[in-house]
Each structure stands twice: as structure tokens, then as C-alpha cells.
Amino acid sequence: MADKIRVAVVGCGGMGRHHVEVVQRLDGFAVAALCDVSAEALARMGDQYQVEARYQDCEVMLEEVKPDITAVVTQTRGHVGPAVAALRRGVSVLCEKPIAIDLAEADQMVEAARASGAKLAINQQNHLHPGITRALELVEEGLIGEVLLVRGRNKAGRRSGNEFMEMGTHVTDMMLRFGGPPQWCAGSVWVGDRLAGPQDIMEAKEMSPQDRDSGLVMGDRALGTYGFEGGVLGEIHFLDHEKTYNANYGVDVLGRQGQLAVRIVASGGHQLWHLPRPLEGAAGAGGDWQPVELPEAPEPMALMYRGLAAAAASGAEPPGSGVEGRWAFEMIMAIYQSHREGGRRVELPLADRRHPLEEWRAEARKS
Numbered sequence: 001m002a003d004k005i006r007v008a009v010v011g012c013g014g015m016g017r018h019h020v021e022v023v024q025r026l027d028g029f030a031v032a033a034l035c036d037v038s039a040e041a042l043a044r045m046g047d048q049y050q051v052e053a054r055y056q057d058c059e060v061m062l063e064e065v066k067p068d069i070t071a072v073v074t075q076t077r078g079h080v081g082p083a084v085a086a087l088r089r090g091v092s093v094l095c096e097k098p099i100a101i102d103l104a105e106a107d108q109m110v111e112a113a114r115a116s117g118a119k120l121a122i123n124q125q126n127h128l129h130p131g132i133t134r135a136l137e138l139v140e141e142g143l144i145g146e147v148l149l150v151r152g153r154n155k156a157g158r159r160s161g162n163e164f165m166e167m168g169t170h171v172t173d174m175m176l177r178f179g180g181p182p183q184w185c186a187g188s189v190w191v192g193d194r195l196a197g198p199q200d201i202m203e204a205k206e207m208s209p210q211d212r213d214s215g216l217v218m219g220d221r222a223l224g225t226y227g228f229e230g231g232v233l234g235e236i237h238f239l240d241h242e243k244t245y246n247a248n249y250g251v252d253v254l255g256r257q258g259q260l261a262v263r264i265v266a267s268g269g270h271q272l273w274h275l276p277r278p279l280e281g282a283a284g285a286g287g288d289w290q291p292v293e294l295p296e297a298p299e300p301m302a303l304m305y306r307g308l309a310a311a312a313a314s315g316a317e318p319p320g321s322g323v324e325g326r327w328a329f330e331m332i333m334a335i336y337q338s339h340r341e342g343g344r345r346v347e348l349p350l351a352d353r354r355h356p357l358e359e360w361r362a363e364a365r366k367s
């Protein structure tokens with residue numbers, strides 16, 4: 001193991017398992033240790049994947065194992081602790097999404113990486129999806145002309161409140177790939193047929209017990225519009241559809257001369273489409289959408305690990321860096337902030353780094 005990149009995985013639940021499998025398949029990488037506060041989860045995963053070094057305390061693990069990379073795969077509320085502990089010791093981190101519960105925590109993580117020089121990446125792995133990579137190349141080559149609008153498309157199957165914290169940052173991260181850092185956001189959030197109010201703020205698990213414990217949420221449906229540098233616009237909608245629209249998940253890039261559509265569908269399905277004209281027109285007129293062939297590519301999570309290891313060695317920023325992951329999360333938080341301010345455009349980055357819903361609820365309780 002000495003000549004390999006040694007990865008410690010913190011959090012031995014569903015997604016932790018996936019990290020261990022990806023690392024064990026990856027040439028030049030090895031799982032050096034596992035960590036979980038639950039002895040049962042630790043034993044189950046350690047036995048299944050034959051990892052001997054097992055810890056219930058992340059700080060002890062970091063001191064004894066000294067990994068090259070720590071994967072933080074706890075639920076979102078538990079990201080900041082292990083991530084900052086590793087970054088402060090100079091250990092690079094691949095942290096699960098969304099980066100944190102609020103922007104103040106996200107700032108702490110980004111600052112810990114800046115201060116120590118260790119690298120932080122957020123595992124919004126579609127950052128490196130082959131459809132996104134090829135679409136970026138085609139945009140660069142001028143296939144669709146000047147980019148006018150980037151539209152994020154959600155997976156569906158959840159009320160917007162849960163979708164914000166579960167899948168939302170995957171989508172905003174894909175939007176950022178084409179728009180760059182956003183400059184403003186205007187948003188609105190709805191419950192049934194009315195605008196959401198502070199009485200609708202609740203814990204994620206209250207809204208949906210089968211989803212993760214990811215802090216405060218609000219609303220059934222939501223809209224966000226964005227301005228990116230250079231006049232590129234963005235839009236995202238969460239419409240509380242039934243869970244039948246997985247093929248909806250991805251991003252559309254609308255240019256002056258054509259469109260590209262990336263869809264994160266199961267392998268075998270077409271993942272990138274090109275429309276050789278700018279407007280789709282009437283239903284049924286879109287028969288000239290053309291599938292774009294993609295080269296064989298490693299799984300995106302393997303690329304995230306490779307990208308992070310390369311960045312740690314070179315000093316460059318990794319793909320899906322902490323700063324990008326914070327932007328993806330900030331695009332989601334900004335919808336709440338704008339909604340709370342009556343839907344007006346709010347400038348980004350947000351001046352107030354606290355959770356917009358926490359502030360709103362506290363204010364409403366006082367009055």
C-alpha cells in the first residue's frame with residue numbers, strides 16, 4: 001500500500017460503500033482506513049471489504065493513519081467536522097454533497113483548505129460526466145454559437161425543499177460548468193398554490209422521513225433564475241413531479257445557433273443531444289435532435305479521485321473544488337434568500353452567510 005494513494009473513508013453508510021468500491025477498483029489507490037461512529041456500520045463494512053484499520057473517532061484516525069485523502073461521507077450535518085479536521089492536518093478531502101448545512105460552514109471548509117494548502121473537492125461527480133465534458137468542448141468549438149441560457153433540470157420525485165438538499169446542488173454544479181460563477185439570483189418558493197412563508201419552514205426529515213437529515217427546508221415547488229458573467233442567464237425549476245422523470249435529470253445549454261442537452265441517464269441511454277437550430281418550435285417539430293456519441297470514459301467518481309490526487313500533487317485546484325461546490329450550494333440558498341426578500345434579485349455571493357430559513361424563522365418568531 002505504501003506506493004499507493006491512501007484513502008480514509010469517514011462514514012460507512014450507503015454512499016460510503018460506493019466510495020470504498022470505487023477506490024478499491026482504482027489503480028494506484030487503496031482504502032487505508034474506515035471510520036464510523038457506529039461500531040456496527042464499521043464492522044459490517046470493514047468485514048465486507050477487508051479493511052483492517054477501523055476507527056470510531058476521526059481525529060484519532062487522522063493522527064494514526066495519516067491518509068493522503070479523506071473521503072467525508074457522513075450526512076451533510078456531519079461534513080464540516082471531519083473535513084476541517086483533515087484539511088487542518090494538510091490532508092486533502094473529497095467531501096460528499098451538498099458541501100454543508102449552511103454557507104458559514106462551507107466558508108470554514110474552504111478557508112481550512114486555503115490556510116493549509118490541502119485540497120478540497122466536493123463529490124458532485126457529474127462535474128466530470130462525459131456528456132458534460134463533451135458538451136463543454138462543443139460549446140468551445142462554437143457548435144451552438146454564443147451561449148444565452150443554461151437550464152438546470154431536476155430528477156423529480158421530491159418536494160422542492162428536499163430536492164434542494166438532495167439533488168439540487170448536482171444540478172446547479174452542472175449549470176456552473178457552462179456559466180461560471182453566478183452574479184445574482186431571483187427565486188420564489190411555493191406551497192400548493194400560494195407563496196411559502198416562515199410557517200412552512202421545517203426540518204428535512206419532517207418533510208420526508210426517508211430523506212437525509214439535511215437541515216431546514218421549505219416548499220413544494222421553486223424557481224430560480226440567475227445571471228452569470230458575460231450575460232449568460234440561468235434557470236432552474238423544481239416542480240414536485242412524481243418520481244417518473246429520471247430522464248429529465250441534466251442540463252440544457254441554449255445557444256444563439258443551436259442547443260445541447262445533457263441527460264444523466266443510465267448507461268446505454270443517450271447522454272448528449274444536439275439541436276442544430278436555436279429554438280425547438282412546436283411540439284413534434286423537434287425531430288432533428290441528434291444524439292452525440294461519447295467516448296468511453298471512466299466512471300465520474302473515479303475521475304474525481306484522480307483529479308483530487310493530481311491537484312494535491314501539483315498545487316492546482318481540483319475539479320469540483322470547494323469553491324465550486326460552495327457556489328453550487330450558494331445558488332440553492334440564494335433562492336430562499338431572494339424569496340424571503342419578496343423575490344427580488346439578490347447579489348452573489350450572499351452577504352449574510354447564515355441559513356436564510358433559520359434567520360427568517362427566528363425573525364418571524366420575534367414578531
Ligand SMILES: NC(=O)c1ccc[n+]([C@@H]2O[C@H](COP(=O)([O-])OP(=O)(O)OC[C@H]3O[C@@H](n4cnc5c(N)ncnc54)[C@H](O)[C@@H]3O)[C@@H](O)[C@H]2O)c1
Pocket residue numbers: 010011012013014015016035036037038041056058073074075076078081082096097098123124125166212
Ligand atoms: N454524490 C452522490 O451521488 C451521492 C449519492 C448518495 C448520497 N450522497 C451523500 O453522501 C452522504 C452520506 O449519505 P448516506 O446515504 O451514505 O448516509 P448514511 O446515513 O447511510 O451514512 C452515513 C454514515 O456516517 C456515519 N457518521 C455520522 N457521523 C459520523 C462521524 N462524526 N464520524 C464518522 N461517521 C459518522 C453514520 O453512522 C452512518 O453510518 C450525504 O452527504 C449524501 O448527500 C451523495
